[in-house]
Amino acid sequence: MRKLKTTTKIDFATYIGVIIAFVVITVLMNGGMLTRSFSGMLVPICCSIVMAVSLNLTVGILGELSLGHAGFVSVGAFSGVIASQSLVNAVESEPVRLLIAIVVGAICAAIAGILIGIPVLRLRGDYLAIVTLAFGEIIKDLINCLIVGVDSKGLHVLFNAKGTLTVQDLNLKEGGSVIIKGAQGATGIKTISTFTAGFILVMVALIVVLNLTRSRSGRAIMALRDNRIAAESVGINVTKYKLMAFVTSAALAGAAGALYGLNYSSLVSSTFNFNMSIEILLMVVFGGLGNIWGSVIAAAAIKLLPEMLRALADYRMLIYAIILILVMIAINNPTIKGLLGKILPKKKGDEIDG
Amino acid sequence: MDRFAHKRGKLVPLPSDSLVPERDLNSAPVLETRHLGIEFGGLKAVDDFNLTIGKTEIAGLIGPNGAGKTTVFNLLTKVYQPTKGTILINGTDTHGMSTAHVNRIGVARTFQNIRLFNNLTVEENVKLGLHNHIKYGMAGGILRLPNYWKQEKIAHDKAMELLSIFDMEHLANHKAGSLPYGAQRRLEIVRALGTNPSLLLLDEPAAGMNPSETVDLMENIIKIRDTFQIAIMLIEHDMNLVMGICEGICVLNFGKVIAKGSPEDIQSNPVVIEAYLGKKKEGE
Amino acid sequence: MEFLSYLISGISLGSVYAIIALGYTMVYGIAKMLNFAHGDVIMVGGYVSLLTMTSLGLPVWVAILLAMVVCTILGILIEGLAYKPLRSAPSLAVLITAIGVSYFLQNSALLIWGANPQVYTPVIEGAVKLFDGQLSITYISILTVVVCVVIMIALTIFTSKSKMGKAMRACSEDKAAAQLMGINVNKTISLTFAIGSALASVAGILLCSSYPTLMPTTGSMPGIKAFTAAVFGGIGSIPGAFLGGILLGIIESLAKAYISTQLANSVVFAVLIIVLLVRPAGLLGKYVPEKV
Numbered sequence: 037m038r039k040l041k042t043t044t045k046i047d048f049a050t051y052i053g054v055i056i057a058f059v060v061i062t063v064l065m066n067g068g069m070l071t072r073s074f075s076g077m078l079v080p081i082c083c084s085i086v087m088a089v090s091l092n093l094t095v096g097i098l099g100e101l102s103l104g105h106a107g108f109v110s111v112g113a114f115s116g117v118i119a120s121q122s123l124v125n126a127v128e129s130e131p132v133r134l135l136i137a138i139v140v141g142a143i144c145a146a147i148a149g150i151l152i153g154i155p156v157l158r159l160r161g162d163y164l165a166i167v168t169l170a171f172g173e174i175i176k177d178l179i180n181c182l183i184v185g186v187d188s189k190g191l192h193v194l195f196n197a198k199g200t201l202t203v204q205d206l207n208l209k210e211g212g213s214v215i216i217k218g219a220q221g222a223t224g225i226k227t228i229s230t231f232t233a234g235f236i237l238v239m240v241a242l243i244v245v246l247n248l249t250r251s252r253s254g255r256a257i258m259a260l261r262d263n264r265i266a267a268e269s270v271g272i273n274v275t276k277y278k279l280m281a282f283v284t285s286a287a288l289a290g291a292a293g294a295l296y297g298l299n300y301s302s303l304v305s306s307t308f309n310f311n312m313s314i315e316i317l318l319m320v321v322f323g324g325l326g327n328i329w330g331s332v333i334a335a336a337a338i339k340l341l342p343e344m345l346r347a348l349a350d351y352r353m354l355i356y357a358i359i360l361i362l363v364m365i366a367i368n369n370p371t372i373k374g375l376l377g378k379i380l381p382k383k384k385g386d387e388i389d390g
Numbered sequence: 391m392d393r394f395a396h397k398r399g400k401l402v403p404l405p406s407d408s409l410v411p412e413r414d415l416n417s418a419p420v421l422e423t424r425h426l427g428i429e430f431g432g433l434k435a436v437d438d439f440n441l442t443i444g445k446t447e448i449a450g451l452i453g454p455n456g457a458g459k460t461t462v463f464n465l466l467t468k469v470y471q472p473t474k475g476t477i478l479i480n481g482t483d484t485h486g487m488s489t490a491h492v493n494r495i496g497v498a499r500t501f502q503n504i505r506l507f508n509n510l511t512v513e514e515n516v517k518l519g520l521h522n523h524i525k526y527g528m529a530g531g532i533l534r535l536p537n538y539w540k541q542e543k544i545a546h547d548k549a550m551e552l553l554s555i556f557d558m559e560h561l562a563n564h565k566a567g568s569l570p571y572g573a574q575r576r577l578e579i580v581r582a583l584g585t586n587p588s589l590l591l592l593d594e595p596a597a598g599m600n601p602s603e604t605v606d607l608m609e610n611i612i613k614i615r616d617t618f619q620i621a622i623m624l625i626e627h628d629m630n631l632v633m634g635i636c637e638g639i640c641v642l643n644f645g646k647v648i649a650k651g652s653p654e655d656i657q658s659n660p661v662v663i664e665a666y667l668g669k670k671k672e673g674e
Numbered sequence: 675m676e677f678l679s680y681l682i683s684g685i686s687l688g689s690v691y692a693i694i695a696l697g698y699t700m701v702y703g704i705a706k707m708l709n710f711a712h713g714d715v716i717m718v719g720g721y722v723s724l725l726t727m728t729s730l731g732l733p734v735w736v737a738i739l740l741a742m743v744v745c746t747i748l749g750i751l752i753e754g755l756a757y758k759p760l761r762s763a764p765s766l767a768v769l770i771t772a773i774g775v776s777y778f779l780q781n782s783a784l785l786i787w788g789a790n791p792q793v794y795t796p797v798i799e800g801a802v803k804l805f806d807g808q809l810s811i812t813y814i815s816i817l818t819v820v821v822c823v824v825i826m827i828a829l830t831i832f833t834s835k836s837k838m839g840k841a842m843r844a845c846s847e848d849k850a851a852a853q854l855m856g857i858n859v860n861k862t863i864s865l866t867f868a869i870g871s872a873l874a875s876v877a878g879i880l881l882c883s884s885y886p887t888l889m890p891t892t893g894s895m896p897g898i899k900a901f902t903a904a905v906f907g908g909i910g911s912i913p914g915a916f917l918g919g920i921l922l923g924i925i926e927s928l929a930k931a932y933i934s935t936q937l938a939n940s941v942v943f944a945v946l947i948i949v950l951l952v953r954p955a956g957l958l959g960k961y962v963p964e965k966v
Contacts, residue, residue, distance in 0.1 A: 251531025
């Protein structure tokens, strides 16, 4: 039972760490001790944490490289915005509307996850990676063609593939409003995301992913990562568990997307491009594959790092790139690892004799 | 009189396919293969493989390197889909089944090059063997409903019980990948037993073990058969082990069965000797 | 006639993709890594040749030569400094490093040359007019196709006949065995990066001559698409990269003309997905099942 207790301890430490951070930041914010730019980053940081934790489920725990996570975030963001904007009059309470938007975002992203997962998860390794990249780009382009409006008769959706349609083609009735204007994206969004909502979403994501990993299903997912053939030989249904991890990951990303979308008054689909997928992947890799609390810290750090480097102005992205390369080499090169190993204290109990 | 013909369609077992005809006369055979074969790009890796194994039989599959022994295991567990023939497990035709499905109807195996879940603990590895016998779903796991705790407790106790076969309980919380070689081989057997098989396939279980470990292993294989009342089929190069515990032996060479029978028969069979030692020249 | 002109521009664009994809496929074959920085080498090639022609006022052939030399050195440096220390690291670590290198190149270009798009002077101008001027084919597209075919043939001969080429193939098959046979694996990998980067610079010059704007991010999308082309044709295969590149160019050009400008990239990616689902190792790749 010793090891079981260790993982439980880590899980609780993660929850408590997040709760403490939330309490401290809330107190500081109420005391007016936070800068405006920092408070403005709180919701995006929460979104990034959820995105990173959810991607870690696919990359770290299932062991399949996905380069299109931003696609799911995008689906969640736009469906969440559509849900929230079309319910502005029907549901007055902002928290309730936000909750509905997040649930809608999660469901839509989960559906996208199923549609993409079924064909994609048959592929392996780099082929899977390139196809997720392709899907991410396709989602971005498709959303770019959407024109959506709402009026008393309900939602109106146009698909502007040729680029010839305009908002007028929606034929909205008097009092209707346009939600998404094609390539211009969504504008006039009522920003209803709050830091508290972000904190709750982070906690939900953590509970879902951590509890899943410690359960029967999570074990099956990790077994597929460690040795697919052996997993099959003990009767584990490969497609079922791959899809379970992939879709859960997509749904959480969608929820994060909805929160993200409702934090800004305007939103364009090109935000959710390949670079965003890569940024989320960086958070996962820096935090450690399969290491959930690592993702939480790395996500927050990577979001804050460019801000901290702001003083360096134009050089910050360059320095960011150099840090990235150096860190990757430092943690993966055997020689440097050996040097670090001599300096840092050794971990006990990893090896057993005879 | 074939009592199981109704389950098998037109197939009629040939007495000669049974390695130990007198064993388990009153129960259905665990495994029957009929004209089993697979081709890889025209090369017949296994051809016309017929074998019947009784309910609690220990059978050996031997042959020189590259004879197709592991391929037979891969066919039985559907890692490869056969291009010819039929496999019946407890009378059920496994045609078109996946590896996972074949496991669920009673075939478990170990691998020649050990395949454990290296980043998971020993206990988790065994619990994965028990996977299809733990009854709660994804939601139950995430929400940690009462059933989760109950089922995990049962699984833990069962895992410890299985580990006790090889006195490995104290290793339960170690990473499987950090175990020494012999313990890894034993853990693979425990994990396979967790799936509650009726046929256990062991691919070179004694590889890399020293003579005293091999003797322990032989005792344990017999103990497993007696405790779980299952059939065991093993591929092994250690002839002391094969001749010591197998009741029937099947010899493969170039994908074909060249001899079948009791250990005594096999030891004195000239065809087998030739396959292993090469043909004697005239006058030698 | 309209169709023909779209087809020709597709083949010309596809030839650029093919040249980049050839470099990509060789690097992937030997280093087993998705080199996301490959596309940015194209951009560097573009800037170097542009500056040689405009700022230094040197002739075109000097510009091409200089771009190739700079990119070759750049390729060797990237490999030696960033990828070589990670030879035994997990592939994800190498991938992230490649992305780091890509960011580095893009942001360096941003600092040196600025974010504003620059107008590129095509290496040759003018066009042949056919059918009473109804169909016009630019010299640059003819040149692109010719260069691509020449490179493909040269690479095929190089890898099948020359000693270094055979060493490359040996390394991509099994590095340990190649080392035991006395092949200098590190040198071979460096050489592969050098060739790949030289090809990227050529592709950069041809790409910018056809689509004459140049920005620090110019290389990233062609880079991703060329990789798609390499996967499409079967990664690791030289004829596969050629075929994949040309087909991708044609699909993109026709999709732009007849389906939708905005969705042209999506159509390309959708075709890739369909091909991979039907043939998991690409058009000309060999599928190797896992050994049990």
